[in-house]
Amino acid sequence: xxxxxxxxxxxxxxxxxxxxxxxxxxxxxxxxxxxxxxxxxxxxxxxxxxxxxxxxxxxxxxxxxxxxxxxxxxxxxxxxxxxxxxxxxxxxxxxxxxxxxxxxxxxxxxxxxxxxxxxxxxxxxxxxxxxxxxxxxxxxxxxxxxxxxxxxxxxxxxxxxxxxxxxxxxxxxxxxxxxxxxxxxxxxxxxxxxxxxxxxxxxxxxxxxxxxxxxxxxxxxxxxxxxxxxxxxxxxxxxxxxxxxxxxxxxxxxxxxxxxxxxxxxxxxxxxx
Ligand SMILES: [Mg+2]
Numbered sequence: 229x230x231x232x233x234x235x236x237x238x239x240x241x242x243x244x245x246x247x248x249x250x251x252x253x254x255x256x257x258x259x260x261x262x263x264x265x266x267x268x269x270x271x272x273x274x275x276x277x278x279x280x281x282x283x284x285x286x287x288x289x290x291x292x293x294x295x296x297x298x299x300x301x302x303x304x305x306x307x308x309x310x311x312x313x314x315x316x317x318x319x320x321x322x323x324x325x326x327x328x329x330x331x332x333x334x335x336x337x338x339x340x341x342x343x344x345x346x347x348x349x350x351x352x353x354x355x356x357x358x359x360x361x362x363x364x365x366x367x368x369x370x371x372x373x374x375x376x377x378x379x380x381x382x383x384x385x386x387x388x389x390x391x392x393x394x395x396x397x398x399x400x401x402x403x404x405x406x407x408x409x410x411x412x413x414x415x416x417x418x419x420x421x422x423x424x425x426x427x428x429x430x431x432x433x434x435x436x437x438x439x440x441x442x443x444x445x446x447x448x449x450x451x452x453x454x455x456x457x458x459x460x461x462x463x464x465x466x467x468x469x470x471x472x473x474x475x476x477x478x479x480x481x482x483x484x485x486x487x488x489x490x491x492x493x494x495x496x497x498x499x500x501x
Contacts, residue, residue: 230474233459233484240473243457244488245495246432247287250424251485252417252445253279255294255304257400257438258461261478264371266296266360271304275482282489283309283323285496289424293317293413295399295441297362298327311424316406316441317416318364333364336394336407340364343392343405350384357381364407371401400439400465413441414448421449426456434488436481437471438463446470459484 233240253259256269259279263269271279283290291311294301298314298321305312308324319327344361347368351357356372368385370378385403389396394405417435426433435442435449438461446458447470460471461481475481 230460230469230471233473233475234480234487236484236487240457241487241491243455244432244434245491246430248425248428249288249432249434249488249492250291250421250426251282251288251488252291252293252420252433252435252449253481254413254437254439254442254445254461255292255296255301257463257478258436258442258481259292259478260304262400262463265358266367266369269304271306272478272482275478275485276306278482278485278489279305279310280307282485283307285489285492288492291420291424293416293420293437293445295362295365295367295402295404295439296360297364300362311420313413313416313420315362315364316404316413317411317419318407320416320420329364330409330411332409333407333411336364336409339392339394340366340405340407343388343394346388346391347385347405350381350388354381366405367399368403368405369401370403397441399441412444413437414444417445418448418452421452421456427453433457434459435471436461436475436484438465440467443467443470 260269260271282288292305293313295316298312298319301314302312312321321327351359358369360367395408397404433456436459449456458471459473460469
């Protein structure tokens with residue numbers, strides 16, 4: 229059972245008031261509403277403004293952590309003051325920098341490219357299916373596929389995973405083929421938390437996500453530091469989340485981030501006075 233993050237309790241506000249503050253935020257379904265086609269997703273201008281204002285504060289680090297390719301995630305976020313983690317942790321880019329890929333991943337290039345060819349053939353025979361080739365992972369989107377065609381699509385994509393010795397994961401209306409290396413949003417979130425100083429005594433961390441792949445992040449973070457704040461964006465999901473808190477939708481996530489921003493700006497003014 230999660231606790232509603234809003235209205236924000238004094239206890240929650242206190243846990244988010246530390247320095248530095250690290251924000252680890254999924255994009256689709258968390259910062260932006262889910263779009264039927266991934267290329268149509270967009271972050272609302274008010275959300276982008278809030279992220280930009282947070283990133284401008286010297287003691288706040290904003291990290292967007294997505295299943296999208298890092299380049300695509302960076303395009304959606306549209307801010308070069310934000311860290312970008314792409315492909316569920318395989319790619320990490322410092323603010324404004326080129327993404328670096330994890331050392332264990334490069335050897336999967338050929339398998340992934342062959343699997344992409346096979347998956348494209350299946351997707352072309354399945355009305356509504358969309359293949360998103362992110363080079364280091366492949367996503368097959370099912371949101372627009374007829375409900376009675378999903379099981380067959382699942383089975384054919386599972387065959388491709390077996391044939392090319394890739395891992396298969398299931399997200400919200402999406403199947404993913406990926407290297408059989410233990411890198412996920414959990415390992416990436418911990419790596420960034422350490423790099424950005426969230427383990428320091430007075431530090432705070434807030435993570436937000438809406439999908440099964442974000443559960444890796446919630447579990448990893450909660451088991452490392454119980455004071456770190458994990459927020460699930462419910463959006464009608466059916467699984468039970470490992471996050472401690474919840475908000476109903478991306479608008480509420482923006483409201484929460486706005487409050488965190490205002491709290492820090494108000495405190496800075498008090499100190500300056
Ligand atoms: Mg998401």
